[in-house]
Amino acid sequence: METGIGSVDGPKGAPSGAVACPATFPASAPTFVGSPHATLGRHLARRLVQIGVSDVFAVPGDFNLTLLDHLIAEPGLRLVGCCNELNAGYAADGYARAKGVGACAVTFTVGGLSVLNAIAGAYSENLPLICIVGGPNSNDYGTNRILHHTIGLPDFSQELRCFTPVTCYQAVVNNLDDAHEQIDKAISTALKESKPVYISVSCNLPAVPHPTFSRDPVPYFLAPRMSNQMSLEAAVEATVAFLDKAVKPVMVAGPKLRVAKAGTAFAELADASGYAVATMPSAKGLVAETLPRFLGTYWGAVSTAFCAEIVESADAYLFAGPIFNDYSSVGYSFLLKKEKAVIVQPDRVTVGNGPAFGCIMMKDFLTELGKRLKKNTTAYENYKRIWVPEGHLPESEPGEPLRVNVLFKHIQKMLTGDSAVIAETGDSWFNCQKLKLPDGCGYEFQMQYGSIGWSVGRCSAMRRAPPTSASSPASATAASR
Numbered sequence: 001m002e003t004g005i006g007s008v009d010g011p012k013g014a015p016s017g018a019v020a021c022p023a024t025f026p027a028s029a030p031t032f033v034g035s036p037h038a039t040l041g042r043h044l045a046r047r048l049v050q051i052g053v054s055d056v057f058a059v060p061g062d063f064n065l066t067l068l069d070h071l072i073a074e075p076g077l078r079l080v081g082c083c084n085e086l087n088a089g090y091a092a093d094g095y096a097r098a099k100g101v102g103a104c105a106v107t108f109t110v111g112g113l114s115v116l117n118a119i120a121g122a123y124s125e126n127l128p129l130i131c132i133v134g135g136p137n138s139n140d141y142g143t144n145r146i147l148h149h150t151i152g153l154p155d156f157s158q159e160l161r162c163f164t165p166v167t168c169y170q171a172v173v174n175n176l177d178d179a180h181e182q183i184d185k186a187i188s189t190a191l192k193e194s195k196p197v198y199i200s201v202s203c204n205l206p207a208v209p210h211p212t213f214s215r216d217p218v219p220y221f222l223a224p225r226m227s228n229q230m231s232l233e234a235a236v237e238a239t240v241a242f243l244d245k246a247v248k249p250v251m252v253a254g255p256k257l258r259v260a261k262a263g264t265a266f267a268e269l270a271d272a273s274g275y276a277v278a279t280m281p282s283a284k285g286l287v288a289e290t291l292p293r294f295l296g297t298y299w300g301a302v303s304t305a306f307c308a309e310i311v312e313s314a315d316a317y318l319f320a321g322p323i324f325n326d327y328s329s330v331g332y333s334f335l336l337k338k339e340k341a342v343i344v345q346p347d348r349v350t351v352g353n354g355p356a357f358g359c360i361m362m363k364d365f366l367t368e369l370g371k372r373l374k375k376n377t378t379a380y381e382n383y384k385r386i387w388v389p390e391g392h393l394p395e396s397e398p399g400e401p402l403r404v405n406v407l408f409k410h411i412q413k414m415l416t417g418d419s420a421v422i423a424e425t426g427d428s429w430f431n432c433q434k435l436k437l438p439d440g441c442g443y444e445f446q447m448q449y450g451s452i453g454w455s456v457g458r459c460s461a462m463r464r465a466p467p468t469s470a471s472s473p474a475s476a477t478a479a480s481r
């Protein structure tokens with residue numbers, strides 16, 4: 001089932017957030033009443049396949065071995081062994097970026113606490129990630145036993161307490177009667193909220209048959225999130241009045257374009273409005289840099305050449321899905337004024353200092369705006385007037401140590417529509433920002449959380465989940481990378 005949940009735009013024709021049930025699901029799905037196959041392990045494996053997960057990144061351990069056997073036995077699933085849990089989590093993060101949802105499986109506490117940093121990163125990037133942890137034997141709950149792989153206290157809740165702030169739902173499955181409900185609630189919540197969830201499964205339960213698992217799980221149909229039409233109409237009307245009176249308006253892409261699945265709607269609005277387009281550094285890769293009126297990266301004082309001049313001197317700017325943190329705003333030094341901004345968040349629009357409108361899907365809003373705005377190319381014409389071509393890099397002298405600018409000149413030359421840049425936190429972050437992405441070239445990094453090592457795990461999921469590109473989101477499934 002193609003969910004497309006986390007790609008730049010999501011499934012074609014599907015309303016925002018829709019997760020459709022395949023039309024081919026047989027009304028009389030196989031039943032396993034009284035069969036050894038009616039197990040929690042099989043149910044969880046089937047659910048993962050149904051939502052579009054075909055690879056689970058895992059590290060085995062005493063508490064998840066039986067569960068892993070069930071994941072391995074599922075024909076649609078591949079278990080990808082990782083050398084540590086952090087890598088498994090980062091690989092699942094990368095998989096979720098490309099495929100819409102990802103999953104990892106680790107062992108109790110010693111594995112759970114190791115994967116935690118990756119789960120926090122996925123939370124910061126709004127990625128639906130199913131983190132499955134093999135938990136204590138259900139018979140050990142309520143006893144005063146001390147388990148290995150813990151810090152030596154008879155307390156099974158430490159791992160859960162650590163996961164609670166970095167996941168949007170936590171299911172502790174330690175009895176079979178509500179296991180079906182718990183698992184389904186966790187997975188569907190991850191998809192609906194586009195955030196990671198935690199599922200702990202007692203190590204003795206995955207292989208025990210239970211009548212609640214006697215049928216193949218009916219695929220999810222999650223009701224799509226829809227705009228409130230009156231609110232949408234009012235927001236569009238207020239925004240058109242605001243932007244149409246501007247002399248040189250611009251548009252700036254922000255990182256929440258991805259969770260809003262509004263990349264194409266943003267590009268279409270850019271085309272229809274004629275506005276000059278910039279991207280925040282954290283949104284690099286979400287908007288094609290080959291758009292006809294693309295200015296570059298707007299990053300305050302460290303913007304690409306002439307981009308800040310145009311954005312900051314505009315008399316109106318539309319920001320789609322921005323996050324203004326200390327990094328992206330260069331220590332809050334932006335020369336922007338709220339009264340000149342239309343801020344479009346995934347479900348909310350604020351025009352200047354007000355009014356604000358809720359219950360609006362960004363994709364719907366940008367599409368409607370594109371139909372109504374007056375075309376205005378003034379900001380881009382101003383840019384062309386002030387722009388001067390970049391200078392040439394001095395050639396390296398024989399024997400001279402390799403310079404970063406020479407290295408990146410060569411990396412730039414290597415980029416094609418078939419490549420993707422995975423930028424690691426540190427110097428690469430800043431240097432990769434300056435790369436010009438050709439049409440089709442993917443780009444991913446982790447700007448909000450900025451954890452070193454993320455790119456290593458993310459790259460290990462590369463072959464099975466190559467990055468999507470803003471200009472061709474469908475290339476997510478291309479095998480050529």
Ligand SMILES: Cc1ncc(C[n+]2csc(CCOP(=O)(O)OP(=O)(O)O)c2C)c(N)n1
Nearest residue numbers: 117424425426427428429449450451452453
């Ligand atoms: C998990 C984590 N620990 C620490 C940091 C702080 N930090 C940011 S960049 C960096 C150095 C990275 O060094 P390297 O990978 O060699 O990159 P470069 O020197 O090219 O910046 C560190 C330690 C971080 N971002 N993430």
